[in-house]
Amino acid sequence: AQSVAQPEDQxxxxxxxxxxxxxxxxxxxxPYLFWYxxxxxxxxxxxxxxxxxxxxxxxxxGFEAEFNxxxxxxxxxxxxxxxxxxxxxxxxxxxxxSGNTPLVFGKGTRLSVIA
Amino acid sequence: DTGVSQDPRHKITKRGQxxxxxCDPISEHNRLYWYRQTLGQGxxxxxxxxxxxxxxxxxxxxxxxxxxxxKGSFSTLEIQRTEQGDSAMYLxxxxxxxxxxxxxxxxxxxxxxx
Numbered sequence: 448a449q450s451v452a453q454p455e456d457q458x459x460x461x462x463x464x465x466x467x468x469x470x471x472x473x474x475x476x477x478p479y480l481f482w483y484x485x486x487x488x489x490x491x492x493x494x495x496x497x498x499x500x501x502x503x504x505x506x507x508x509g510f511e512a513e514f515n516x517x518x519x520x521x522x523x524x525x526x527x528x529x530x531x532x533x534x535x536x537x538x539x540x541x542x543x544x545s546g547n548t549p550l551v552f553g554k555g556t557r558l559s560v561i562a
Numbered sequence: 563d564t565g566v567s568q569d570p571r572h573k574i575t576k577r578g579q580x581x582x583x584x585c586d587p588i589s590e591h592n593r594l595y596w597y598r599q600t601l602g603q604g605x606x607x608x609x610x611x612x613x614x615x616x617x618x619x620x621x622x623x624x625x626x627x628x629x630x631x632x633k634g635s636f637s638t639l640e641i642q643r644t645e646q647g648d649s650a651m652y653l654x655x656x657x658x659x660x661x662x663x664x665x666x667x668x669x670x671x672x673x674x675x676x
Contacts, residue, residue, distance in 0.1 A: 451604075479661060479662050481664060483667075488669070488672075489669050489670075490566070490568075490653055490655075490667035490668050490669045490670050491605065491653070491655075491667040492667070493664040493665070493666065496662070496664055498662040537604050537605070539604075541661060543661035543662070549595070549607035549610065549618060549620070550595075550605075550607065550665060551607070552604030552605050552606075553604050554602065554603055554604050555602075555603070555604050
């Protein structure tokens with residue numbers, strides 16, 4: 448069975464500093480990995496995905512993520528945090544090798560960027 | 563480009579009542595998904611459609627839950643005989659065909675059971 452772990456419930460960072468939100472996954476087969484962001488009372492917004500190829504993936508709003516197969520990780524990063532980045536972040540995985548598998552989400556990490 | 567639309571945004575009902583939610587996906591998307599999200603958790607998969615065919619259902623989807631997508635466009639999710647534990651945010655998402663395609667989410671329907 449596939450699963451995602453986001454080990455930090457909360458990440459606090461000062462505005463202008465780099466941020467990292469951690470994600471590790473467990474799958475049998477090759478993973479498709481996704482990051483989403485959720486603002487209060489809103490649905491999830493897609494940020495970026497890793498399918499294949501270059502391990503460093505760039506996405507929306509200056510976010511990027513690095514796929515590390517040996518560590519089964521897909522950490523989300525941004526070089527310089529903004530107060531407006533404060534939100535709930537979800538990592539998700541699916542394995543296309545297993546047929547019609549749904550997206551499996553982590554529990555989420557709340558990011559607070561402090562001015 | 564209109565996104566995924568869900569209606570209503572909020573629903574408050576008494577335990578035991580039936581409720582129905584609607585989702586209008588992005589028009590060119592043939593896949594449609596329903597998720598449930600409770601406080602402090604990520605979305606949990608309920609079911610998905612490819613066009614009008616319901617291809618997968620989670621074990622979370624008890625027999626009180628039914629979903630339809632009659633013409634492969636909008637979808638409805640009905641919960642019969644609601645229980646306190648059904649209180650949650652119900653999210654709809656749509657995507658193009660292909661497992662590598664991102665899902666685009668609506669803003670959800672928040673259900674509160676009194």
